[in-house]
Amino acid sequence: MWRELRSCLRTRASRRSSGAGPAARRPGARPPNLLEAAAVHVAACAGDDRARAAEAEDWVSPEALAFGVRExxxxxxxxxxxxxxxDPQTVARELLGLPAR
Structure with a gap:
């Protein structure tokens, strides 16, 4: 899972350096909010759908997307x-494959 997330983040970084970004939003549609973008992005990365993840990255700024992913x-x-x-800390460590404290 982490390999796919890193790959999605690398793709986002390369798209950002190529000039793609929030201005490339869907024409004619209401702009998605940062939580929608985060949900689509994370689900796409988990499902190895790089095209959908890249689309969600264009909906909001990189900072807003990072906030949404954290939320x-x-x-x-x-x-x-x-x-x-x-305890939330126990669950988080478990999800990341870290030893219990």
């Missing part, structure tokens, strides 16, 4: 922690 990660860890009856 999504926090909400996901909290939801899993509640569901499992565990």
């Amino acid at each position: 999504l990660a926090c909400r996901a860890v909290l939801a899993l922690a509640r569901e499992r009856g565990q």
Whole structure:
């Protein structure tokens, strides 16, 4: 999973350096908010859909996307922690394959 995320981030960096960015939003559609962009981006990266991830990257600035991804990660860890009856730190470490403290 992390390899795919790194690949998506590299693709985003190369697109940014080539001049693609927020100005390339979908014509005629309401602009997606940063949480929509983050949800699409993360789901696309998880599903190895680089084209969809790149599309979501164009919807908002890189900073907004990074904030949205962090917000999504926090909400996901909290939801899993509640569901499992565990501490959020334990769940986060488990998801990353880190040893328990």
